[in-house]
Amino acid sequence: MSLAEAVGHGVVVPRRHRGALGRQLRSELRLVFGRRRNLILLGALAAIPLAIGLAVKVSPPGGPGDGGGPQFLDRITGNGLFLVLTALLVTLNLFLPVVVGIIGADSVAGEAQAGTLRYLLGVPVRRGRLLLVKAVGIATYALAAVSTIAIVAAIAGVSLFGAGSFTLLGGQTVSPGEGLLRVLGVLIYVWLSLFGLLAVGLLISTLTEVPMGAMAGTLGFAVLSLVLDSIPQLHAIHGALVSHYWRTFGTLIRVGPDYGSLARHLLLQLAYVGIAGGLAWARFSDADVTS
Amino acid sequence: MTTLVEGEAEDTAIPRSAPVIATTGLTKRFRSGQVAVDHIDLTVERGAVYGFLGPNGSGKTTTIRMLLGLIRPTDGAVSLLGDPVPGNEAHALAKVGALVEGPAFHPYLSGWANLRRLDRMDETADPATHEERLSNALARVGLTAAANKKFRQYSLGMKQRLGIAAALLQPRELLVLDEPTNGLDPQGTREVRHLIRELSDDGLTVFVSSHLLAEVEQICTHVGIMSVGKLVTQGTLDDLRRGGTTIVTVTTPATELARKTFATLGLADAAVSGDEVHASLGSIEPEAVTVALVNAGVPVRGLAVSKPALEDLFVEITGEGFDVAR
Numbered sequence: 304m305s306l307a308e309a310v311g312h313g314v315v316v317p318r319r320h321r322g323a324l325g326r327q328l329r330s331e332l333r334l335v336f337g338r339r340r341n342l343i344l345l346g347a348l349a350a351i352p353l354a355i356g357l358a359v360k361v362s363p364p365g366g367p368g369d370g371g372g373p374q375f376l377d378r379i380t381g382n383g384l385f386l387v388l389t390a391l392l393v394t395l396n397l398f399l400p401v402v403v404g405i406i407g408a409d410s411v412a413g414e415a416q417a418g419t420l421r422y423l424l425g426v427p428v429r430r431g432r433l434l435l436v437k438a439v440g441i442a443t444y445a446l447a448a449v450s451t452i453a454i455v456a457a458i459a460g461v462s463l464f465g466a467g468s469f470t471l472l473g474g475q476t477v478s479p480g481e482g483l484l485r486v487l488g489v490l491i492y493v494w495l496s497l498f499g500l501l502a503v504g505l506l507i508s509t510l511t512e513v514p515m516g517a518m519a520g521t522l523g524f525a526v527l528s529l530v531l532d533s534i535p536q537l538h539a540i541h542g543a544l545v546s547h548y549w550r551t552f553g554t555l556i557r558v559g560p561d562y563g564s565l566a567r568h569l570l571l572q573l574a575y576v577g578i579a580g581g582l583a584w585a586r587f588s589d590a591d592v593t594s
Numbered sequence: 595m596t597t598l599v600e601g602e603a604e605d606t607a608i609p610r611s612a613p614v615i616a617t618t619g620l621t622k623r624f625r626s627g628q629v630a631v632d633h634i635d636l637t638v639e640r641g642a643v644y645g646f647l648g649p650n651g652s653g654k655t656t657t658i659r660m661l662l663g664l665i666r667p668t669d670g671a672v673s674l675l676g677d678p679v680p681g682n683e684a685h686a687l688a689k690v691g692a693l694v695e696g697p698a699f700h701p702y703l704s705g706w707a708n709l710r711r712l713d714r715m716d717e718t719a720d721p722a723t724h725e726e727r728l729s730n731a732l733a734r735v736g737l738t739a740a741a742n743k744k745f746r747q748y749s750l751g752m753k754q755r756l757g758i759a760a761a762l763l764q765p766r767e768l769l770v771l772d773e774p775t776n777g778l779d780p781q782g783t784r785e786v787r788h789l790i791r792e793l794s795d796d797g798l799t800v801f802v803s804s805h806l807l808a809e810v811e812q813i814c815t816h817v818g819i820m821s822v823g824k825l826v827t828q829g830t831l832d833d834l835r836r837g838g839t840t841i842v843t844v845t846t847p848a849t850e851l852a853r854k855t856f857a858t859l860g861l862a863d864a865a866v867s868g869d870e871v872h873a874s875l876g877s878i879e880p881e882a883v884t885v886a887l888v889n890a891g892v893p894v895r896g897l898a899v900s901k902p903a904l905e906d907l908f909v910e911i912t913g914e915g916f917d918v919a920r
Contacts, residue, residue, distance in 0.1 A: 314797070315765045317688035323717035330714035338702065418698025421664055422760065425694065426716045427687035436715075591665035 327432070331440040335406065341444065344405065345451045348398060352390035352456030355379075359386075360463050374553060382469055383460025384479075387486050388556070390456040391449070391493050395549050399448060400525035401518075403497055406444045407504025408517035410437040411587070415512040415594040430588045438505055438580070445497050453490045473558035482556075489552045496552070496568065499545040499575030500525055506583040512594045542567075545575055612676055613637045614768050614799045615644075615661060619670035622656050630656040632823040633670065638801055638816070643794050645810040645831075646803040647904065648820030654803045655695050657820070658772050661801075662692055675767060688718045691761030692770040697753045701746035705737055705756050708745055713763050731759040734789070750777035758789070769793060771802045775809060787813050807904040817904065821912045838902030838910060842883055843872040845896035855890040859883060875899060 335341055356379070364377045373392050378385040411434075414420040423433060469482025477485075504521040511517050528546040531537050541547050548568035554561045615638035622631040631653040638644045648654050659665045661672055663683035672679040677686035699708040709728050713719045719727070732738050735755035740748065748756065754777050761769055771790070775783040790800050790813050804810040811817070811831065818828035827834065842861065846852050852871040856864040859882070861873035875883070880899045887894055902910075 315689045315767050317718035317764070319717045320720055322721070326714045326721060327717075330711055334700070334711060337707075417700060418696070419700060421659075421662075421694055422692075422698060422712060423715055424664060425662055425687060425690075425692045426712055427663075427684045428715050428717075429684050589666065591659075593659070593665060 386460030502579035645814035697757030
């Protein structure tokens, strides 16, 4: 190869090429999903519904109204799809926030620690664009995490307990197709429920060069929210806590879903995305990158 | 594809003669209160190989980070290829390849995958020539055989080369290389010097920092010397050397006679060591020294005129040894 071809005569006129955002997003997803650690993490999440399903198979609960264990647990033996709801409920309080924390920590703090952040900015990738790409990366991984749990739970549940007709909360029975559709709705809703925490994770990630610290900070934020939500005296602020509506997805499998509460929750998540995302941008667009 | 225009660039409003890098009063004071860079006025002309020299800790890397928009100046301004930084660095940086404070890549990805990552994130990279450009960049630094090895398994020298390959993924106008020979063996150092010369011959401006003066002075046309956050001098290497002391050394058995001859000629600091006599040449021509020695009957075995090394210049300018300056 001749040098002159590659380099010209010292004058370069760069031009943007179409589809750049698509290439950047694919590159980010490849980075996130190409990392073995992240795939192992998905495998670990897949083990949770399997464990619940096998435990219920070995020792079935007493039937509807038994009262013990997480919500929906007593319905799994009637329709395996309920394993999806139980698994999501169980993972939402701890495992899914951990996942958001880990991937969020990788996003900016991880690149800063590895030193790759300065090279990305030198490419150059504009800082706002980089945050957007990182946010999409975390959100996509969160979707993969929720889907992994749901799909493994659905397969395990149906093969262990069968599908049959789907009995809604409230007693009405609907077709397996509608049941599946409602469970799919729950999956999407749980995913969207994580967006507020996701934005907070991204913000914390821009504040440090230590991914471990970013992870702990994000998880701490989620735990704090859950703890505050459990203190009745703090009722006044409950509605503003990122985790307050996390467990409301059950309404999607009621006879008449409470769309008002669903909408309030999604608006709350949107507000978190706006505020935390805005702060992340304000911080990152002006930050000194010294790593 | 990125168009290469010879002669005139349609998007550059600035004349070709404008400096590639120009800073005015550039200052960085860290939150700790430490002034890492103290009102420096850098000027790097197009086509130059500019050696940005100074001991470790003299503010070179902080300056480079400001040039590239990674950190904000506390005071002063940067113009990079005519664009203000911060402000329009995205426009300028597309024409700049940079190696900053050592190579940094994802350890669990191969060299190829790491370059692919950077190229895919580049809005100005043509996807149609992606693979070709990656292969070429790896070939330029001799890493073709190690393309699929994980970065973590690379030696220090290979890592450094991958960093240079990343800077060469796209056509550039300016290369900023921060300590590019760090961790390289003598052979690797020679290769990097050779590469810089080649790129310079192609019309690129090269801004190369180093704390090893002797290593860089062989390839630089211009030099700027940093000491404790200040740019103590800058200019062409020739001008700088002219300001320094040129030493003339004569090898002879008649050292005392030679020393007297030097003194008669008016050469300063004449001194004897072994069978050599040396003195500052000053403004006297070397041939005049030769004639005077022969006329005085000094048996000359050898005569050498040595231009001052950058290291000596540094000591002259700052009044301190290079290695101890902090």
